[in-house]
Amino acid sequence: MRKSKAQRLRECLTGLLLLGTIPVAAESETLRARLESLATEHGFVVEGLEHLGYESARDTAGDLSVRLRQLLEEYNYVIMTEKPGAIGRLVITSAKTPTRARSLNAAIKTTRLGSHHQVDTVLVGPNGVALPVTLIVDTGASTLVLPESMMQELGFTPEMLQPGVSQTANDIVPIKAGILESVGVGPASAADVPVAFFPDDRLRGAKLLGMSFLSRFRMTLDETESELILLAR
Structure with missing residues (x-):
């Protein structure tokens, strides 16, 4: 069965242990x-x-039909009405087929920043707006990392994010984790990509393209040609 965004978010937080992070999630009502x-x-x-997983229910607003649509965005279902405006039966038939990572076996030119490689990336958050961003390719980061100042620009609201902390060399830093609608690098793209937001002053302008995107592909970083090569798995 397809994993829900809530399940992927919990896995993202667990994966952040590679960055020294510890989740501090609170219990919430299940879907x-x-x-x-x-x-x-x-x-x-x-x-x-029985088709549902154990994901948490998201916050919803609006009339009953709108709330059901928001709650079941990752499932196929049928609503039967007994009379206009009155729902009599809701039948959940299956989880939606996951969107697979797509690639054209791309070789994407990078630019150098000291010993690091940067690539032009297009991020799409919950607001559906495509946001061009330059990210540092970082295979040591378990997830894509952005500054907190970008949360609103990408359309994240507080209820869409999960709190956590990052253990750095000197102290513990609060973070927030979420799921990007999609990430594109050249002709390669992937949907539902975990992201961690760090305080701006801790990143000092750095934005990282980590393994929550890169692991969707067979990846090679060509130092000689300054190319990031992404092949479909």
């Missing part, structure tokens, strides 16, 4: 419990709960 509560409150029948 299954939220749907059962809504069914009881609004008097409809819900079927197919």
Whole structure:
């Protein structure tokens, strides 16, 4: 079954241990419990709960049909109405097919920043806006790393982010983790990419393209030609 964004976010936080981070997540209501509560409150029948994972329910707003659409964005389902405006039955049929990482076996030119390679990247957050950003290729970072000042620009709201901390050489730094809608580097792209937001003053302008994107591909960094080569797995 396809992993939900909540599950991928929890895995991202666990993976951040490679950066010395420790998640401090709070317990929250599961999607299954939220749907059962809504069914009881609004008097409809819900079927197919066995297709759900154990992900947390996201915050929703609007009328019942809008809230259900927001809650079940990663699932296929059918809503049956008994009369106009009244939902009688909700049937969850399956999880949606995951979006696979796509590549044209690309060789992307990099620019040098000291001993590091930089690439032009296009990030898409929850607001759906394509944001061009130059990132440092960093295979030592378990996830894509950005400054906190970019959270709002990418469309993240507080409820979309999970708090955590990063253990640095000198102290502990608070971070926030989320999921980008997509990341593109040249003709290569991947959907649902974990990202960690660090305080701006700790990054000092650095933005990292880590393994939450790079691991979607077979990757080679050609030092001689200054190329990042991404091949489809």
